[in-house]
Amino acid sequence: MNIMIVGVGGQGTLLASRILGAAAQNIGMDVKLSEVHGMSQRGGSVVTYVRYGEKIASPIIEEGGADLILAFEQLEAYRYISYLKEGGTYIVNTQKTDPMPVICGTAKYPEEILEKIAAKGIDVIACDALALAKEAGNQKATNVALIGVLAKHSTIEKEDWMKALNSTVPPKFLEANLKAFELGYNHE
């Protein structure tokens, strides 16, 4: 299983990938994750890869290789279409964050991104995860709300996800994050 998490540095993609990695380990799979640290974390476009299966060699997912992409932001979803396998699933947070070229007025934020992705015959699951996180009491739990949506569409049992959340989320934030996970899990 090859899952990519794409978003904007600072959105919590790293924790999301670690929860996913822990859940995959809980079902006894070989797991590899590739993370992004340093300069590109500062508000740039970030990608983390999570792969699990019998035996995994490369930690990287290449074009056409992702079974599922979890996008934390619409423009980032648009950027990585070529990485999705034929028949793969796209989970997209409907949040939009303008990149600097758009802020400076040298580029335009594309319109109707979700429709354009769906028009390619890609299965798109859209979710306003920020609203779910706010409902859970902490807007920073957007990442975990999205993990909830992902969990619903995964082959990993819910109890393995709960174990993963308990082992990766700092106790201080656990309550709001568990709530956000539930809201994501039950999202239609």
Place this chain on the structure above:
Amino acid sequence: MKKLMLGNEAIARGAYEAGVRVVSSYPGTPSTEITEFASKYDEMYSEWAPNEKVAVETASGAAIAGGRAVSAMKHVGLNVAADPLFTMSYIGVNAGLVLCVADDPGMHSSQNEQDSRNYALASKIPMMEPADSSECKDFMKKAFELSEKYDTPILMRLTTRVAHSQSLVELEDRVEIPVKPYEKDIPKHVMVPAFAKQKHPKVEARMQALAEEAATADFNKVIMRGTDIGIITAGISYQYTEEALPDASILKLGMVWPLPEKLIRDFASKVKKCYVIEELDPFLEKQIKAMGIEVIGKDILPLEGEYTAAMLKDKILGIAPKEMASADEPVPVRPPVMCPGCSHRGVFYVLSKLGLHVSGDIGCYSLGSAAPLFAMDSIICMGASISAAHGMEKAAGRDFAKKTVAVLGDSTFIHSGITGLIDVVYNKGTSTVIILDNSITGMTGHQQNPSTGFTIKGEPTRQVDLVKLAEAVGVDRVTVVDPFDVEKFEKVVKEEIAADEPSVIIAQRPCALLKKAGYTGTYRINPEKCKNCKICMKLGCPAISITENGPVINETLCVGCGLCPNVCKFGAIEKVN
């Protein structure tokens, strides 16, 4: 028990299990987490040193005194530490010494793409290269054995995709190794010419002996499959090879220097076509070709950037990648930016407004060079901002210096900016230096440093007083100012660049990601008062964007730092809650 671990965490775990006593490093992506994880084990003393040279010397002293020691750095950090490296090769060790160096192919977070394997060759120090987290741990333990057996430091080379990937690691217990007895041994430890001359042949003999051990050691692995294609590879390239060429035979080198000639010759003779797959320089390839063995490498594979399995399939098997669906229009790029609330933003707003030459440095503030601020003219390496500004003055004259400032962070100033400042004072320069004191080492993810007042473990310690330090080296004009008080900051900069002597401006404000920044609430732009002059857009704040009706603040991004109301001439930016 198996644990999912970052390569860097596994390096720290290997050090722990190998009974390491001292870890001294300077942070640098992608190596930083090695020392952060090491500091979580109370059995090992860990510290952040002011720079990599000091760190390697500290670790060297520890090894000479009889305690196993580690220093970790990024590739360019090894340049700083190259001086002790080359001589420690001659001195050797008492207890084991392992120096971890993390290269950054693809330059995810670096200013160049140097291949540190060349240092192993040049300094005559063996180098190991793990391919996943499990090997990171195992190789560390093996490295300490080899270090003590052959009386040599060992280099442990990582690349970003190994350092920053997680995979499963089997945990074992720590082996407590008592501090070895220390003996005063002048010919071994004092590298004056007479003793160094005795040492050099021993170094050559040791490398010969290591090459022989490498021929049969289990860290070099032969995986025989078909005989059509043979691949010689190491590190992360091994994983891409497994992915792309599952039928090929592989010689996977765990030690990339010295090389096991007989093993390589033997492997190459068993396959019809032999390739070398390695990112960056043709390091293995050149050595293997020099042995008279025919291999294919950089003739078909690039010298730059990271490799992919798809690239290997294309270049070696001739299977072109499949065309995939893509966006219908150009997707705007999303370069990294200074965070909302960044303490550096006020500084670069003013420097941009004044149109000064800015001699820049390495850190988050390198982002001051990007749109819309464009307030950095040059970046070379850690600490170079001050010395380069000095050189600019000496070449282009005093008038040029009056339009020039050097800008660097607190940690970078301590790292190697202070020596540049001494050069300015000593050699009668008049440079204006702005130290961005945000109370932390920012870009690498918040490490303590000598100017923060805390150790790596968060214990309070003596804090370097930047004002006193600047005064002590002979700078009479030292000003501390809040860069968010834009008017005052601008006034200070103008005064200091005009002064006919060196000056230091300490722009003091904590990193917005620190709790002590204490920002609450958000701001909004009152459309009734906004005249759409767009001056707030010049800040390059990711939380402010332009709409048809003028600028607006994105409340989910705004941290309430309060810089934008300070530049608005119409009082249109108001605090919300």
